[in-house]
Amino acid sequence: MRAWLLRRLLLCVPTLVGLTLVTFLLSRLAPGGPFASAIDPEGASRVPLQEIEAMRTLLGLDRPLSVQYLEWLRRFATLDFGTTLGIAPVPVAARVAAALRVTFWLQLASVTLMLGLGVPLGVWCAARVGTRREKTTGALLFLLHCTPMLLLGTLLMKLFCVGPLRVLPMIGLHSPDAPDHGLAGALDLLKHATLPVACIALAGLPGIARFARAGMLDELAKPFLVAAAARGIPERRRLFVHALRVGILPIVALLGQIVPFLVVGSVTVEKLFSLPGMGQLAAEAILARDYPTVMAVSVVVGVAAMAGFLLADVVQALLDRRVRLA
C-alpha cells in the first residue's frame, strides 16, 4: 500500500508542473501585456521609452522566462498571489479566500443533497427495474438530464421569487436589512441559499441516479443476493447493506470529478443568482482581463482537482484491493 501511494503521489508531480507552466505561459502570451496601454495604436509611445524600460527592470520582466517562472512559483507556494489589476488593487489571496468560502459551503450542501437523493433513487430504480413506475422515473430523469441548468434556475426563480409564490429572495447571499449574526441571520442565509443549492443538486441528480442504478443492477444479479433473499433477509437490508457496499464503488470514482466542483463552483448558478463565489470571481476576472486573479484561480482549481482524483483513487484502493494491483 505504501509503495502504491508513493507512486501515485509521484504521478502528481508532472501534472502539477504542467499545470503551473501552462498557466504561466498563457499569461505571458496573452495579447496586450502590462505596457500595452502606454503605447498609442499608431506606435508612438505616450510614456518615455526609458521609463518603460525602468519599469520592466523593476518588475523583473526583462529577465529570462525560466527565471520569472521559478520566481512566480516560489511566491505562489507561499500563497502570495500578488494584487488584482485595476483602479483599486486588492490582494488576490484575500479575494480568492472570500470567494472560496462561499463556493465551498454552497457546493458541499448541493453535493450532499445530490448524493442523498440520487443514490437512494438509483437503488430504488435498480430494485424495481422494468416496472412501469421505474420506467416513468427513468424517463423523467432523462428529461431532467437534458434540462440546461440555466433553464432550471430561471424556472425556479420564476416560481419562487417573482411568480405567484414570491417566498424566496432572488439574488445574493444576504438581504441588506438582515442582521449578520444570530438566528435571523442564519435564516436569511438559508433562504438565499435554498434555490442555488436546489438548482445544482437537481442538475446533478440524474447522473448520480443513473450511476447508482447501473452499479446496483450489476450487483443484484449476483448469487449472494439470491442467497440472502433465500435466508429471509429483508429487502431493505439486502439492498442498502449487502448490495450497496459493492455497488457504490463507481460512485466513489465519481468523487474525483466532484471535488474540483467544490472549489470551482458552478459558474452558471453563481452568475444567475449573483453569488460572490469562485465561478463569479473567475468570470469577472476573465472579462476584465485581470491576469493575476485568473492565474490564481486556475492554479487553485487545478490543485484541487488533482487532490480530488488522488482522494478518489485512495478511497477506491482502500475499498477494493484489485484497483491497487492494476
Next chain:
Amino acid sequence: MRRGAILGAFALVAAAALAPLLAHELPLAGRFGGELRFPVLRCLTGEDRLWFALLAALCAAFAGAARLRRRSRAAVAAPAAGALLFALLACCGGGRPRLDELDWRATRAAGRAAVVPTPVGFGPLESDDVAIAAGVLPAPPSARHWLGTDGSARDVAARLLHGMRVSLATAVAATAVALGLGLLVGLACGAWRGFVDLALMRVVEVFLCFPQLFLVLVVFAYLPHGRTTLALLLGVVGWTTTAQIARAEFLRLHGEEFVVAARALGVPAWRLALRHLLPNALEPVAVAATFGVAGALLAEFTLSFLGFGVPPPTPSLGQMLAEGKGVLETAPWIALLPGTVIFLVVVAINALGESLRRRPAPRRRVA
C-alpha cells in the same frame, strides 16, 4: 423511439437551416411594381447556402438509406425530391436587398406591391416600429409577434430561430474538431502503444482534471472572443472522451484476426489504420459524438449567457436569457423560451444518441 428521435433531430436541423425562409426582414415573394421578385432567396448569405447544402446532403442520405432497405417508392422519392429542392435553394442568393423590399410594409400599405411575407414576418435584428409606438416593451405575445418581443422590440420567435442556428452550428463545429483530434490521438495510442500511449493518456488526465466550462473560460481570458474561437475551444476541450473511446476500440481491434491477417499480408501501416481499424471503431465513436453535440450545445448556451459567446448583434440564446432575466417578472417568456429551445434540441439529440447506443452492432445482428 428511434424513428421519433431521428425525425425530431431532423426537424430541428431543418428549422435551423430554413430559418431565413421562416423569419426574415424581407418578404418571401412579392410583385413590386408589376415585377415578380423573391427577395429572401435573392439575398441568401453564404452561410444560409451552406445550411441548405447540409440539409440537401441529409435528405440524400435518407433517400439512400430508404433505397438500401428496399422501402416503398414514395419513401425513397420524398427525401430525394427534398434533396433536389434544397440543392437548388443552395444555388440561390448573393444579391442585395432593394429599398422597396426592405420597406415592404409601407410599399404594401401604399398599394404598390402584393407581398407574401415570411411566416414570422420579422428578421432577428429588426426592431418593430409599431411595437415601439404601442409603448409596451417588451411586448407580450400577439398575432403580430407570436412569442412577443424583447426590450428592443425585436421579435422573439425570429431571434429564437436564428439563435438556435448559431448554437447548432457552433456545437457541430466543436464536435467535429473534438472528433478529429480525439480520433487522431486514439489512433496514435493504438498504433504505437508503449510510451506514446502512456504520455498521451497523461495529457488526457490533465484535461479531465478541470471542469470543462472552467477550462474554456480560462483560456478565453487570453484569446480574442468570437465565434470561431468558441467552436475551436469547445472542440479542444471536448476531445478527451473521443480519444479514450477510440483508443479502447483500437486496442481491442489490434488483437482481432482480420487485423493479424491484414498485417501478415503486408498491408502498410497507414492503410491498416485507415481502411481496417478506423471503419470498425467508428460506431462507438459516433455515439459519443452525438452526445458530444448535446454537451457542446449546453456549454455554448452557458458561455453566451456569461457573455463569452457570439458578439452582440448576432442573436444568441444565452444572451437572450441574460437580457430576459431582468424582466422575469413582467416578461417571463424572454428568459424561459431560449432555455426551452435548448432543452428540446438536447432531448432530440440525446434520444438519438441513446437509440444509436442501444442498436445492436451489425456484426452481432448477423450472428
